[in-house]
Amino acid sequence: MxxxxxxxxxxxxxxxxxxxxxxxxxxxxxxxxxxxxxxxxxxxxxxxxxxxxxxxxxxxxxxxxxxxxxxxxxxxxxxxxxxxxxxxxxxxxxxxxxxxxxxxxxxxxxxxxxxxxxxxxxxxxxxxxxxxxxxxxxxxxxxxxxxxxxxxxxxxxxxxxxxxxxxxxxxxKGKTGWRVTARGRTGHSALPHRAANAVTALARLAAHLADLAADLKAGARDEAFDPPYATLHIGSLHGGAALNVVPDEAVMEFELRTIPGTDGAAILRRIEHLAAEARAALKAEAEEADLVVEELSSYPxxxxxxxxxxxxxxxxxxxxxxxxxxxxxxxxxxxxxxxxxxxxxxxxxxxxxxxxxxxxxxxxxxxxxxxxxxxxxxxxxxxxxxxxxx
Ligand SMILES: [Zn+2]
Missing domain, CATH: 3.40.630.10 (Zn peptidases)
Structure with a gap:
């Protein structure tokens, strides 16, 4: 049947x-x-x-x-x-x-x-x-x-x-998602010079990623898509527990969506470079600090x-x-x-x-x-x- x-x-x-x-x-x-x-x-x-x-x-x-x-x-x-x-x-x-x-x-x-x-x-x-x-x-x-x-x-x-x-x-479009975890050093908010602020580190990185997003908007176009360019989006940024404590951990997730034919490798190199800069800046404040980037998922x-x-x-x-x-x-x-x-x-x-x-x-x-x-x-x-x- x-x-x-x-x-x-x-x-x-x-x-x-x-x-x-x-x-x-x-x-x-x-x-x-x-x-x-x-x-x-x-x-x-x-x-x-x-x-x-x-x-x-x-x-x-x-x-x-x-x-x-x-x-x-x-x-x-x-x-x-x-x-x-x-x-x-x-x-x-x-x-x-x-x-x-x-x-x-x-x-x-x-x-x-x-x-x-x-x-x-x-x-x-x-x-x-x-x-x-x-x-x-x-x-x-x-x-x-x-x-x-x-x-x-x-x-x-x-x-x-x-x-x-x-x-x-x-x-x-193709898409890749990442999670960035920043670990700094906690301390009293009156003594921030002895601590390493993880939220500030990721906020700076987020601002640089937003600049990159603006560059992508002005870059390669394919009018078959809406929007007709690659996008970089920050979906979440969490960190800190109280105003009087320097936050020692913060986590951010962001994604890149590329139009076919974009030089994805070049964009990835820029993201890696920005993350390396943020990591170096955080480590300069506290040697035990770190900033780790994980890829969550990716498809072409x-x-x-x-x-x-x-x-x-x-x-x-x-x-x-x-x-x-x-x-x-x-x-x-x-x-x-x-x-x-x-x-x-x-x-x-x-x-x-x-x-x-x-x-x-x-x-x-x-x-x-x-x-x-x-x-x-x-x-x-x-x-x-x-x-x-x-
Ligand atoms: Zn489906």
Whole structure:
């Protein structure tokens, strides 16, 4: 019996699979659904209690199509949901639940299409790549990307099904996040000359980073993005406990978002230089002082050109007649792009509904995605080189 994408979505939503937690339950559920139709490969992850999945159908020695998604979702704590976020709930054609838009809706459609892929005589294989921990900085896709890029016949196309309203998206910014911890020397506030103020050290560094942000604003531009330049943002700066005590610890977090084609290495060198200066200034006040920079997460930009045969092929699959767009949020597509795979983003739902209470995906949106995958089944009866053309 044919199982619908909505029925599969109901099962996936019932498993919380919150990011940065063990994911055995959702992995086992997907393996069970996929096993009759696909070769299933589990890729154990570095945290030990989670895994990525690769589901393949068709001749593995041919260049194939990758359908990429993450199975983790953001937490619901503190959000005012109108219904249980882990029970798929329909109201007026909208399906509510955590992950419906981002991005279990796409996963459900892909799993529902597996029987059709398996029944077709495929000349182009299909690889479903399912990662974990995407929501904390694309941490669980590395092994999948490496494995796919190393196949004897590297994939001809990768579609990342992040919510795009089923429009074709070709580019997004890259992002790196950091935490800086300054440790100085405490003391009485009347005797600051014998102490080393960690808050002052980070405040100075923050001011220098703001100057760098102004330089980036005046630098390279790509009008396809809003804003059309690289940005540097300070998200938090904490330190100190009382007015009469010199603070000996302060912590700051900041992020850099680059447009495709920016010289990221040059910006990184400037950030490293600013941090080294701040560290030296703090150590000059107290030799035991220190300032440590940790990278929290990083993913590269996606930069597929607008006029590629791959973008044209995905446009035909999803029925999007407009020029391919750009997205404001980051995805694993940047990792596939960097590995040399032609990559586009196209999936059901809307990122504006994601990560908050009452996230939903429309039944009509799932139907559009089902239709795209049905067209892909037909296309994959032919070699990729015959239909990935302008
Ligand atoms: Zn997502």
């Amino acid at each position: 044919q199982v619908s994408s909505e029925e599969i979505l109901e099962k996936l939503i019932a498993i919380p699979s919150i990011t940065d937690t063990a994911n055995e339950e959702i992995v086992a559920c997907i393996e069970k659904i996929a096993a009759p139709f696909a070769r299933v490969r589990r890729l154990p992850g570095a945290p030990g209690d989670r895994a990525a999945l690769l589901l393949s159908v068709g001749p593995h020695e041919r260049p194939g199509v990758v359908l990429s998604a993450h199975t983790d979702v953001v937490a619901v704590a503190g959000q005012p949901w109108s219904s249980d976020p882990f029970v798929l709930t329909e109201r007026e054609g909208r399906l509510y639940g955590r992950g419906t838009s981002d991005m279990k809706g796409f996963v459900a459609c892909v799993l529902a299409a597996l029987p059709a892929f398996a029944a077709a005589r495929l000349e182009t294989p299909v690889h479903v790549a399912l990662s974990y921990d995407e929501e904390i900085g694309c941490k669980g896709a590395g092994d999948l990307v490496a494995l796919l890029a190393r196949l004897p016949a590297p994939p001809a196309l990768c579609i990342v099904g992040e919510p795009s309203g089923m429009k074709v998206m070709r580019a997004h 930009a996606l930069a597929t050109a607008a006029d590629t045969p791959e973008a044209a092929a995905v446009a035909r699959l999803c029925g999007d007649n407009g020029p391919p767009g750009t997205i404001a949020f980051g995805t694993e597509a940047g990792l596939y792009d960097r590995a040399g795979l032609p990559t586009l983003v196209c999936g059901p739902g809307d990122i504006a509904r994601a990560h908050k209470a009452d996230e939903w995906v429309g039944r009509d949106e799932l139907a559009q995605c089902d239709a795209m995958l049905a067209r892909l089944v037909e296309m994959c009866r032919r070699p990729a080189s015959e239909w990935i053309t302008r």
